[in-house]
Amino acid sequence: MSILLASTDFWEDMEVWRSGLEEAMPEMDINVYPDEKDVNDVEYAVVWKHPRGILKKYPNLKAILSLGAGVDHVISDPDLPLGLPIVRLVDKKLTHEMILHSLHWVLHFHSDQYLYRIQQQSSEWIQQSSIQSEDRTIGIMGLGNIGKAIGNSLVNLDFKVIGWGARPKESLGSIEYYCGHEQLADFLSQTHILINVLPLTDNTKNILTKNELTFLPQGSFIINIGRGGIINENDLINFLDSGHIKAAALDVFEQEPLPENNSLWIHPSVYITPHIAGQSNPLSAAKTIAENIRLIQNGEAPYPIYSLDSGY
Known part of the structure; x- marks a missing residue:
């Protein structure tokens, strides 16, 4: 053997x-x-x-x-x-890394660090109003082992956490769960910070296009640590340009390595990491x-x- x-x-x-x-x-x-x-x-x-x-x-x-x-x-x-x-x-170590990566970007967006960085470049001293964690809803697409672990970590920080998946699941404790395409709009419409942890399959490819992204609240954020190809990159750029989506932290892409001429590299509202969220x-x-x-x-x-x- x-x-x-x-x-x-x-x-x-x-x-x-x-x-x-x-x-x-x-x-x-x-x-x-x-x-x-x-x-x-x-x-x-x-x-x-x-x-x-x-x-x-x-x-x-x-x-x-x-x-x-x-x-x-x-x-x-x-x-x-x-x-x-x-x-x-x-x-457990891979899951722990993905939890830490997700927490980093949730806290970055939740506490306006992305905005303070922009203000620093213009020498602007403007204090933003604080939002309590219980008033911020984190939506997680993909409630497998890693998605649930991320969700539970955020619940422990007093965030409201909701989840979405393709099929019904048993009780997820404090995480309210939505399933199927018929509940995707309801899920997205409540989500202030979206974390994608879905794998790439025929059924999840391009599951988030302009039609679905429209349901996210104005000024929302996206964190993608699942797979590229799930979020349509061109549609995402358009929503970032309009300000409907305030910023995005992307660790995975439709084509990897991300080509040098891809406009995501230089977009002021995009944070790129080279597929390192869970090594x-x-x-x-x-x-x-x-x-x-x-x-x-x-x-x-x-x-x-x-x-x-x-x-x-």
């Missing part, structure tokens, strides 16, 4: 990932693509943006596990073997991946298995 590590993005970290998995699963042979030795021995593929088509080479593959929270890099492979569980990475920690994540592999070996279901339109 062996585990295959495959990535076109993490090559400089592959030895760290290998070491982490070897420590977590000393009984397994860990190979880094393309040095897989015997293709018949490979039972688990642990991947991030793997070379297209390679997974069909392994006849005894039992599961595909992602090195990150997203799996769009897996399901977009046209030669993906059918019928295998695809396991997302839900690791996987190899040592911590290796333990989580090992736990899921052992569940599969014991005939149990790994967690969480990818399902269409689930939030991160």
Whole structure:
């Protein structure tokens, strides 16, 4: 039995990932693509943006596990073997990073830091009126493990938090939940700061265009840490230009790396980070991946298995 590590993005970290998995699963042979030795021995593929088509080479593959929270890099492979569980990475350190990233931008916008920065450039001393956190509604699209963790952190800071997802969910405690396209407008119309944590699927691509963005209140904010392609970038720019959306913190984009000639780079109301909101920690994540592999070996279901339109 062996585990295959495959990535076109993490090559400089592959030895760290290998070491982490070897420590977590000393009984397994860990190979880094393309040095897989015997293709018949490979039972688990642990991947991030793997070379297209390679997974069909392994006849005894039992599961595909992602090195990150997203799996769009897996399901977009046209030669993906059918019928295998695809396991997302839900690791406490990755989740913690995404919470911190979200809190940073929520507080930045909530406390008018974006505006004070503009005032500083003009040497303006203007004190803005304070808004209490309980009077600010944070809307989260995608109430999976990460979305719920972000929401609970904001609830603990006395923000009002609401959520939206494609399907009904069980009780989310203090988070009021909306679901389905028929409730999207109601959700958006109450949202002062929108956090997107949705994965990119056929059903979520371009789910926020000018038609949906219109429902956001005047002067709202957007934080996108899910995937690019969910928010139509041209429509977003138009809403930023008009001031309907006051500012946006974007960590993910339709095309990555973001092209140098993309107008988002120089837009005065846009804050750009290079897809770093939730970076996987190899040592911590290796333990989580090992736990899921052992569940599969014991005939149990790994967690969480990818399902269409689930939030991160």
